[in-house]
Amino acid sequence: MNLKEALKLADRIVFEKTGQHLDDVQEAVLKGTLERDTYKHIAKDFDCSESSVRKVGSELWQILSEEFGEDVSKSNVRSAMQRFQISQVSNFAQGDVVAIGNFNICGEARHPPNIPNSHPPNQETSxxxxxxxxxxxxxxxxxxxxxxxxxxxxxxxxxxxxxxxxxxxxxxxxxxxxxxxxxxxxxxxxxxxxxxxxxxxxxxxxxxxxxxxxxxxxxxxxxxxxxxxxxxxxxxxxxxxxxxxxxxxxxxxxxxxxxxxxxxxxxxxxxxxxxxxxxxxxxxxxxxxxxxxxxxxxxxxxxxxxLKGLDIAAAREILRDYGLADIDNYSALIHRYQGNPLWLKSVATLIQELGGCVTELFPDDTILLPEDLKDVLQQQCDRLSELEKQVLSLLAKASGAIDLTQLLENSRIPAPDLVNALQSLSRRCLIEQQGNFYTISPVLRQYAIAAM
The missing domain is CATH 3.40.50.300 (P-loop containing nucleotide triphosphate hydrolases)
Structure with missing residues (x-):
């Protein structure tokens, strides 16, 4: 089966299922897939969006799945067509059809039957x-x-x-x-x-x-x-x-x-x-x-x-789900909770349950820590070493960003241990570094002051 025959087979199946022949996009998706092109490349060649190509491909694979009696996807359509072809050609003796190159070719086997990996390396399964x-x-x-x-x-x-x-x-x-x-x-x-x-x-x-x-x-x-x-x-x-x-x-x-x-x-x-x-x-x-x-x-x-927090526009969609998208200073609220989806959902639930008025009763820089949010922070902080907890407490007590020299002056931690702790906290994504200065998020600062 060559490429032309494969397209003809697909066209026949689509026509039987839908009453319409393959359109130009469907043909481009199938042709590109059989030639091992990515969806992105197919979309570029056909001058359309990648998402459109993926949607057309998904619909086409579903039609072929129903006909072939197996799940068909971009990665296995080649081998699925091979299996379907073999099942339809009942008068061929076993071994008369071998998979080589692009598609099945009638003739003698290219590999001895018992040699491991006799299938071509490019044969696809899904x-x-x-x-x-x-x-x-x-x-x-x-x-x-x-x-x-x-x-x-x-x-x-x-x-x-x-x-x-x-x-x-x-x-x-x-x-x-x-x-x-x-x-x-x-x-x-x-x-x-x-x-x-x-x-x-x-x-x-x-x-x-x-x-x-x-x-x-x-x-x-x-x-x-x-x-x-x-x-x-x-x-x-x-x-x-x-x-x-x-x-x-x-x-x-x-x-x-x-x-x-x-x-x-x-x-x-x-x-x-x-x-x-x-x-x-x-x-x-x-x-x-x-x-x-x-x-x-x-x-x-x-x-x-x-991974960092969501931007203002995306995070506002979370607040919108709780009816809070239009509260005063919503952007400040998002900033305080660093656009963290789970943190925002937690505080939004608290505000919603209190009727939304809670935002008017506290200063703009107030950090609310609902109990479920405390539990989340505790799970992560419980993993810290004692050395890391000491350093996190120092950062929490600082009024703002603090450099390494100040940390050394404010603690009795040996310099090598302090550096290792800072590196570890950074790898846990619990602190931020800007040049020689270190800081922690307002939420984590509030939690650390109360818990450590």
Whole structure:
């Protein structure tokens, strides 16, 4: 089956299902997909938006799914058409049709039947285990961050990305939106929630079971042994998302120190960084592995994105949901809570329950700390070492930004320990640095003064 025949097959199926032939955009999407173009490239060639192309593609894959009796997506339409063709040609003996080049060609097999990896490296499959991925709720504008992550993954082929930020800032929500947009560019996609903190052995076994089980579904007659994890990552383009990665690290220690039972993850992340492969690991959490911070400046395939708060326009949409978009000084309220979606929802709930008048009873710089917000802050602060708590208390008591010299003068902490604590707090996204000056958010300052 060549490209012309593939388009003809799709046109016939679409006509049977809808009563209309492939339109120009549908044909461009299918043709571009079979030629391994990205949606972005197809949109550029056809002079339309990427979102329009994605929508047309999604509708087309749904039509083909109904006809083929399997889930069809951008990443597996080629192999799905191959399987459908084989199922329709019943008079061909087994082995008379082999997959090479662009599509199936009738003739002798190019590879001996029992040689591992006899399938061409570009043969595509599509398997997604997103059962642990949260549902996408309200998504507020994060276009620049989405573009950055998409570029790192699809254009720069980053092998390891850390998405970090304070609790409630929107890391997981952003990652869900990202996965929804780019999942069809991968052969395998899996989302793993690390709330349960699996050991490395358990985690690797889970991934290998996912990869090998999916392959057995594609090749029911194959009798292949499970490969080491890194071999799957090298052989296929995989997207692996690890949410709440901070659960691997010890509380009461500086940021990124593994719990003893999870030390082996260090070797996995180093292997992902060192060995050549087309796959990507996306780590989401309050902090990141120390080895990521050590190598990301030396290797463009290792990246870290620290997520900041929403801008005024996006954060105002949260207040609008609570009927507070038009209160006086709404922008000051957003600024005080740093555009953190969870923090804003917490204080907005308090204001709403009190009838909205609470904003008129306190000075503009008042920081309200609802109990649920205190609980959120406590969870993150409970992870700090005693040294970090001392430094955070010093920063909280300062009237504004404070430089390293003043911190040394105001404390009895040895200079090397103070510097390490500042670095760790920065890696946890709990303090901000501007030149030689350090400061903390108004919310965290209020909490630290009361709790530490």
């Amino acid at each position: 398997h997604q285990d997103l059962s642990e991925m949260p549902k996408l709720g309200n998504f507020f504008d994060r276009t620049p961050q989405l573009q950055t992550l998409t570029n790192w993954i699809l254009q720069q082929n980053s092998s390891l990305i850390a998405l970090i930020g304070t609790s409630g800032i929107g890391k997981t929500t952003l990652a869900v939106q990202l996965v929804q947009q780019i999942k069809d560019e991968f052969e395998y996609v899996i989302w793993c929630n690390f709330d349960t903190s699996p050991t490395l052995g358990e985690f690797e076994a889970h991934l290998i079971q996912f990869f090998s089980h999916s392959q057995k579904q594609d090749l029911p007659t194959a009798n292949q042994k499970a490969l080491p994890l890194i071999k799957y990552l090298q052989k296929h383009r995989c997207l692996v998302v690890l949410d709440d990665i901070h659960n691997l690290f010890s509380s009461g220690e500086l940021a990124g120190k593994y719990k003893p039972e999870y030390e082996e993850y260090r070797s996995l992340f180093k292997k992902i960084e060192k060995i050549s492969h087309p796959s990507c690991f996306l780590l989401i959490g309050w902090e990141q592995p120390r080895e990521v911070t050590q190598i990301k400046n030396q290797n463009t395939q290792i990246n870290t994105l620290q």
